[in-house]
Amino acid sequence: MCEAMLMELDTRNCWTLAEALGHSGPHRLQHFLARARDEHDLARDRLAAWIASELADDQAVLVVDETGDEKSSTDAVGAAHQYSGTLGGVGLCQVADHLTYASRRGHAVIDRELYLPAAWAADEERRLLTHVPDERESATKPQLAADMLECARALGIRVRWIAGDEVYGGRELRLAARRLGFDHTMESRRITASPPPPAPSPPPNSPRRSPRAPGHACAPATASRATATTTGPCSTYPPTTPPPDTQPATPTWSSAVTATRANSPSAAAIAPPPSPWPHWLR
Structure with missing residues (x-):
């Protein structure tokens, strides 16, 4: 065939x-x-072992990535309206995790796991109609990736690194890779602080910038000073509104790549400086 x-x-x-x-x-x-x-898993294991032997390289990499296949209806197992890079956005598709063995000699897919959305996994009628095994439950994409890495380790496949994008850059998969003894380099999403917007310039005739009078260094302000309050020093701004230049920075998303050796206690990060935000926002 x-x-x-x-x-x-x-x-x-x-x-x-x-x-x-x-x-x-x-x-x-x-x-x-x-x-x-036929035994699909047995065929997969034999094929993966053969590929790893044919493309063997001491600098080989295992790449984890997802691929979406467009579908015309939700009758296909796992088909739902979800994001797919292949479609360039959200669409009706199946999404599967793939594990690729890549080296200087070539690359080939050695494993796959179908992503089953939570709503699909909870629909007993559709599970019966499509013969989804009872033991198959909904799992996140990093969890599926960890299962494939565990299978690769059990087959004795030796690689230099594991690589993945920000979908797989979370703590869960990084811990699994370290537990299995794989060095890994992952893209991770971080929160960084952007500088606050510049303070708006006051109008030319405002009390904060009075026009110069002929023969005088500075003409006196025409507006009266604000009365003192217990919330801070005198200011022409209301006590409850801080000046524009003291507004807090706005958090924004950014990506960083982290590289970690399996026997290293911490990540050697190629990343921006540590975020000033609390740990629960990182």
């Missing part, structure tokens, strides 16, 4: 594939697709 799918054919079905392979009819391929029983 794999050999036939790699052939250059105008139309692909069991008849044309069987003819290209030299079979007398499509029965063998039809049996393989419709009635044969």
Whole structure:
């Protein structure tokens, strides 16, 4: 089947594939697709081990990423309106995590896990209709990635680094990678403080900037001073409103890349300086 799918054919079905392979009819391929029983996980493990041996490199990297496949209805397992980079936004699609073995000799996908949204996993009727196993529950994408990394470690696949974007840059997957003994480099999302907006300039004739009078260093202000209050020094601003130049900085999102060795107690970060915000906002 794999050999036939790699052939250059105008139309692909069991008849044309069987003819290209030299079979007398499509029965063998039809049996393989419709009635044969196979162990998907066992086939995945053997394929992953073969790929790692063929592309073996002491600087190899395991890359975790997600891919969305557009669907026409929610009948497909896990299909829902969700973000997909392939679609360039939110759309009706399936999303799956993929684990890729990459080296200087080439790269290939060695594992996959389908993302099952929480609403989909809780719909018992749809689970029965699509034969979703009872033990399969909704899991986050970092959790799915951790399961694939654990499988790769069990197969003895040796790599230099694990890499992922900000979807996988959270604490959960980084701890799992360290527990499994993988060095990792992840993109993480951080909160940084942007400088406050500049204070607006007062009008030319305002009390804060009086026009100069001929022959005088500065003309006296025409507005009376504000009365003293217990909230602070005298000011022309109301006591409850701080001047514009004392407004707090506005938090904004930014990304950073962190690289951590598995035997290192802390991350060697290629990142901005520590955020001034509390830990629960980081």
